[in-house]
Amino acid sequence: MMGPRQTDQAALFYEFSLERHVPATHVLRNIDRFVDLSVIRSELAPFYSSTGRPSIDPELLVRMLLVGYCYGIRSERRLCEEVHLNLAYRWFCRLGLDGEVPDHSTFSKNRHGRFRDCDLLRKLFEAVVRRCMAEGLVDGTAFAVDASLIAADANKQRSAAGTDDHDWKALARARRSVREYLDTLDEAAWGAASETVPKFVSRSDPAAQWTGAHKGHAIFANADNYLIDLKAAVIVDVEATRAIRQAEVGAARTMIERTEKCFGIHPQRLAADSAYGSADMLGWLERAIEPHIPVFDKSAREDGTFARDDFAYDPEIDIYRCPAGKVLTSTGTLVNDGATLLYRASKRDCDICELKPRCCPKMPARKVPRSIYESARDVARGVAKTEAYVTSRRERKKIEMLFAHLKRILRLDRLRLRGPCGARDEFLLAATAQNLRKLAKLVPAPAPMPI
Numbered sequence: 001m002m003g004p005r006q007t008d009q010a011a012l013f014y015e016f017s018l019e020r021h022v023p024a025t026h027v028l029r030n031i032d033r034f035v036d037l038s039v040i041r042s043e044l045a046p047f048y049s050s051t052g053r054p055s056i057d058p059e060l061l062v063r064m065l066l067v068g069y070c071y072g073i074r075s076e077r078r079l080c081e082e083v084h085l086n087l088a089y090r091w092f093c094r095l096g097l098d099g100e101v102p103d104h105s106t107f108s109k110n111r112h113g114r115f116r117d118c119d120l121l122r123k124l125f126e127a128v129v130r131r132c133m134a135e136g137l138v139d140g141t142a143f144a145v146d147a148s149l150i151a152a153d154a155n156k157q158r159s160a161a162g163t164d165d166h167d168w169k170a171l172a173r174a175r176r177s178v179r180e181y182l183d184t185l186d187e188a189a190w191g192a193a194s195e196t197v198p199k200f201v202s203r204s205d206p207a208a209q210w211t212g213a214h215k216g217h218a219i220f221a222n223a224d225n226y227l228i229d230l231k232a233a234v235i236v237d238v239e240a241t242r243a244i245r246q247a248e249v250g251a252a253r254t255m256i257e258r259t260e261k262c263f264g265i266h267p268q269r270l271a272a273d274s275a276y277g278s279a280d281m282l283g284w285l286e287r288a289i290e291p292h293i294p295v296f297d298k299s300a301r302e303d304g305t306f307a308r309d310d311f312a313y314d315p316e317i318d319i320y321r322c323p324a325g326k327v328l329t330s331t332g333t334l335v336n337d338g339a340t341l342l343y344r345a346s347k348r349d350c351d352i353c354e355l356k357p358r359c360c361p362k363m364p365a366r367k368v369p370r371s372i373y374e375s376a377r378d379v380a381r382g383v384a385k386t387e388a389y390v391t392s393r394r395e396r397k398k399i400e401m402l403f404a405h406l407k408r409i410l411r412l413d414r415l416r417l418r419g420p421c422g423a424r425d426e427f428l429l430a431a432t433a434q435n436l437r438k439l440a441k442l443v444p445a446p447a448p449m450p451i
Contacts, residue, residue, distance in 0.1 A: 153204070256270070291380045
């Protein structure tokens with residue numbers, strides 16, 4: 001039998017509970033167990049006036065931002081609409097049914113003011129990492145590091161050639177991103193990462209690097225650097241840099257040092273790709289971390305002549321011997337980048353050598369460069385022959401999976417905020433959301449109390 005037509009009849013009283021309408025298996029209910037924002041008020045208290053109209057609760061703003069990054073809601077205007085309509089979002093944000101959702105402009109005012117002044121998002125990220133450690137998801141034995149390019153909010157059509165003269169001071173008066181760029185010119189992660197002049201510079205976000213590393217159309221991008229613990233792929237640190245190899249390698253050092261200072265954990269081994277296998281990086285790791293990293297080496301030759309590996313080094317007397325048995329010595333003077341020694345053969349030996357056409361056909365005598373970190377490179381080559389190295393190479397895929405999740409599920413394939421601070425804010429919030437989702441997935445909820 002057809003049911004009666006439903007008509008809207010307003011009731012005088014309603015009995016409705018958000019708590020009952022959010023299922024126990026909902027992602028936000030599982031995440032809520034690990035969100036402790038009790039320190040927010042104490043951190044932000046110095047940045048609020050003791051008089052005037054009461055402000056919007058900062059905990060509400062942070063909870064809304066977590067909802068947005070956990071569900072890939074990129075627009076703050078749309079986030080306000082979703083929180084207004086979604087019962088689970090309202091429950092997580094402690095709004096109730098009649099709670100007022102703040103205007104989207106409130107996020108921008110707090111982000112550029114109080115949140116950055118007290119580095120709130122960094123402290124929020126670190127608080128979640130400590131919770132991961134407390135739940136046993138981090139053991140601090142093995143780390144992996146990598147970087148992924150995230151497209152910047154910059155248009156090639158509105159850029160200028162890198163060699164052009166730019167009146168940055170005039171642009172800085174109207175654009176916050178330009179002011180942030182000028183403030184980071186001396187930082188190793190940004191302006192000081194490389195002296196090479198980029199082909200194009202964005203006027204709206206000059207900190208973004210013009211790069212074609214995606215093997216497709218070149219774009220303006222920033223690098224999102226992750227340092228993860230390999231036990232459960234928890235992100236223990238995150239850093240925003242220019243999309244250039246020197247900045248990414250420098251970020252790896254920064255993150256390892258900051259993790260040790262902040263959490264007191266220092267890895268026994270580090271897994272990474274060949275971009276981190278430079279001589280100076282391996283020399284830095286040689287102190288206390290076993291490098292499970294392919295050596296970055298371009299000494300191989302394709303013209304049929306002898307490569308550096310064909311020359312035998314004797315560490316006891318600090319000489320090289322060529323394939324003909326002749327000696328190559330060094331004066332001890334550092335050349336090129338200040339980290340390379342040149343070992344030279346005698347011209348008299350090379351002139352009469354039968355192997356000269358295969359050794360130095362266009363030079364009077366053969367020269368062999370050797371990095372001052374060559375011993376660290378040899379250590380890395382030795383590690384690459386072990387079973388532990390094979391395991392680390394397999395486990396390193398976990399960091400690639402995190403970047404895939406970041407771009408496909410959380411939809412952070414393009415930045416919405418500009419400037420170094422904007423990139424840093426987005427990367428910190430996204431990494432916090434990923435760690436919270438990891439906690440919700442791996443840590444089982446407590447059994448309900450019997451009635």
